[in-house]
Amino acid sequence: MNIAVFGAGYVGLVTAVCLSELGFRVQVVEKDRHKLNRLQAGISTIYEPGLQEMLIRNLSEGRLVFTENGPLAILKAEVLFVCVGTPSRPDGSADMSQIEAVTKEIVESSLDSGYKLVVVKSTVPVGTGRWIEKMSVLYAKGRKANLEIASNPEFLREGAAVKEFMHPDRIVVGVASERGRTLMEEVYRSFDCPKLFTDSHTAEIIKYAANSFLATKISYINMVSDLCEETGADVALVAEGIGCDRRIGADFLKAGPGFGGSCFPKDLRAFAHVGRSYGLNFGLLEQVMQINRERSQRMIRRLREQLWVLGGKKIAVLGLTFKPGTDDVRETPAAAVIEALLAEGASVLATDPLGIAGFRAMYGNLADRIAFAESAGEALLGAHAAVIVTDWDVYRELDWAGVKDGMETPVLLDGRNMLDRAEMRRLGFAFMAVGR
Ligand code: UDX
Numbered sequence: 253m254n255i256a257v258f259g260a261g262y263v264g265l266v267t268a269v270c271l272s273e274l275g276f277r278v279q280v281v282e283k284d285r286h287k288l289n290r291l292q293a294g295i296s297t298i299y300e301p302g303l304q305e306m307l308i309r310n311l312s313e314g315r316l317v318f319t320e321n322g323p324l325a326i327l328k329a330e331v332l333f334v335c336v337g338t339p340s341r342p343d344g345s346a347d348m349s350q351i352e353a354v355t356k357e358i359v360e361s362s363l364d365s366g367y368k369l370v371v372v373k374s375t376v377p378v379g380t381g382r383w384i385e386k387m388s389v390l391y392a393k394g395r396k397a398n399l400e401i402a403s404n405p406e407f408l409r410e411g412a413a414v415k416e417f418m419h420p421d422r423i424v425v426g427v428a429s430e431r432g433r434t435l436m437e438e439v440y441r442s443f444d445c446p447k448l449f450t451d452s453h454t455a456e457i458i459k460y461a462a463n464s465f466l467a468t469k470i471s472y473i474n475m476v477s478d479l480c481e482e483t484g485a486d487v488a489l490v491a492e493g494i495g496c497d498r499r500i501g502a503d504f505l506k507a508g509p510g511f512g513g514s515c516f517p518k519d520l521r522a523f524a525h526v527g528r529s530y531g532l533n534f535g536l537l538e539q540v541m542q543i544n545r546e547r548s549q550r551m552i553r554r555l556r557e558q559l560w561v562l563g564g565k566k567i568a569v570l571g572l573t574f575k576p577g578t579d580d581v582r583e584t585p586a587a588a589v590i591e592a593l594l595a596e597g598a599s600v601l602a603t604d605p606l607g608i609a610g611f612r613a614m615y616g617n618l619a620d621r622i623a624f625a626e627s628a629g630e631a632l633l634g635a636h637a638a639v640i641v642t643d644w645d646v647y648r649e650l651d652w653a654g655v656k657d658g659m660e661t662p663v664l665l666d667g668r669n670m671l672d673r674a675e676m677r678r679l680g681f682a683f684m685a686v687g688r
Contacts, residue, residue: 253438256281256329258354260291260318262298262413262514263373263406264335269303270417272310274442279325280318291318299579299606302414322354326361326368331435333404335373344521345529346377355384359391362399369432371402371425375459375519377526381426381452402427402436403452405459410513411577422446426455460523464537467516469504471543477507477687478550487687488669507687509585509641509667510547512574517541517583548588551667552596555637558663558682563597566660568631569622571642572607579606586641587615589667594621603631605644629655637663643670653679 253276257268260282272278282288287297294311296304310316319325326332336350351374362368372380381401388397403426408416422445425436433449440447450458477487487507495502511517520537527534556562574584581587586602593600600622604611612619625631628647632638632655640647648670656662656679663682664671676683 253277253331253435254329255279255439256325256332258322258332258334258358259336259350259374260284260287260297261335261337262410263408264333265291265296265298266300266303266408266413266417267333267335267373267406268316269306269310270414271439272316273306273418276315276439278310278316279328280316281320281322281325282318283320285320288318288320300413301411301577306414322357323361326358327365329368331369331371331439332358333371333373335406338374338376338518338522340518340521343525345525346375346518346522348376348380348383350374351376351380351384352387355387356391358399359388359397362397363392363395365398367398367400367431369400369402369427369435371404371436373404373406375405375463375515375522376403376456377522378453378456378460380456400427400429400432401452402432403455404436405455407459407462410580411575419443420445422448424448424450424455424458426450426452428452460519460526463515463519464523464540466504467511467520467544468536468540470506470508470511470516471540473505473507473687474510474547475543480687481554485688490687507669508547509551509589509686510544512583512585514580514582517544545588547585548592551589551639551665552592554665554684555639555663556596558684559637559661562593565598565636566634567593567598567600568625568628568635568638569593569600569602570604570628570631570638570640570647571644572602572604572611573642576642576644579610581607581610581614584611584641586611587618589639589641590618590622594618599623601625601631601635603628604642605646607642629658633658634660636660637665639665640667640670643668647671652676652681656680 255276255278257264257280260280268278268280290297294308296307334354336354338346341347381403384401388399405424423440427433480487491505494500495505520541524534524537572586573581590600602622603625608624628650665684669685673685
């Protein structure tokens with residue numbers, strides 16, 4: 253089967269490489285010249301375990317091709333995956349202009365040709381499939397494009413994207429015709445997992461509803477975490493206690509600095525916007541976002557409890573990426589923590605194994621006002637306190653006894669509950685964890 257993938261962003265690149273690994277012939281259409289050059293040279297544009305090797309293998313074996321020639325890829329392909337970005341607009345709604353542009357290109361290149369299945373993998377508001385159908389008629393200008401639109405949301409997690417693509421919990425496909433369904437069954441034939449075939453509206457809602465629900469779990473436990481701090485309870489045990497109930501489940505109940513990344517914040521805003529646009533009360537999601545925004549203030553308050561005054565003090569921030577195992581800093585909680593520290597007049601020295609370059613590029617304004625250290629050891633030297641924002645393994649393995657001696661005052665806020673409390677206190681740290 254010939255497949256075209258539009259957009260070599262996170263979802264597009266992983267999808268394309270994995271589909272070629274499954275034996276399909278895949279053409280990836282990418283308009284960004286810089287990105288295209290790198291991909292054609294066999295260099296992955298994102299960091300994702302396993303992806304680089306697979307990319308080179310499939311490229312050299314000819315199953316995977318990167319091109320800017322949309323019309324040619326469309327001509328050849330029977331199934332076309334749309335994986336372009338849907339960033340947030342200022343009002344929180346999803347910006348659909350890239351999807352619109354791909355729709356136009358697909359319609360114009362498939363006039364009077366055979367049946368093609370257009371599969372939307374980008375996270376999109378409910379009703380997008382219908383819009384694509386409507387626009388297809390307009391762009392066809394009275395001629396016929398034999399297109400069917402399907403929705404196939406992606407649930408990949410960064411850092412485990414290849415593994416999760418190849419071994420998904422479930423596949424969700426919103427498709428109307430038998431023909432379209434058969435094609436999608438063929439694409440995912442080798443996967444042994446529940447496959448849910450629905451209408452396109454349902455599939456579109458499943459994606460937003462899943463991400464919003466997971467984000468809600470995190471804000472919920474963060475809210476409980478604050479109460480645990482006030483009362484001397486332990487949020488990790490509370491999470492374990494409630495997570496054993498199979499109806500609740502143990503995952504996504506880790507208290508911390510709040511969720512970030514390219515999906516949760518954006519999808520929450522978009523889902524809340526969708527709800528509002530139908531006149532519905534989606535205030536629950538507004539609260540989830542509000543709790544998340546307040547996490548950085550909570551951390552400042554904890555630091556103040558130990559340090560009295562933050563102004564003029566040097567604070568080491570360990571971790572800039574939104575979670576470990578990635579170089580992605582989009583909507584990272586580290587940015588909010590650094591902003592709050594600067595507002596207190598503290599001086600910040602930040603470090604991260606993979607995220608420094610990305611942080612500099614994305615948060616230039618903040619980056620100009622702080623200093624960066626290559627290693628945690630360097631960041632901690634002479635610091636009055638350290639805050640762990642991302643739970644990188646290297647921080648677990650640090651020589652904390654040595655680190656303590658080099659600090660000005662040994663105050664440590666473990667924002668991810670990754671270190672052994674008793675041990676850190678034994679070493680002489682004024683140690684704070686989250687929610688315990
Ligand atoms: C998420 C969804 O999990 C995935 O299904 C979807 O396709 C894209 O969005 P991702 O953004 O890669 O994936 O990261 P994830 O591992 O889900 O973590 C998101 C954020 O929540 C991170 O900032 C993480 O640190 C935080 N988190 C996660 C917590 O604070 N506590 C938890 O218990 C879990």
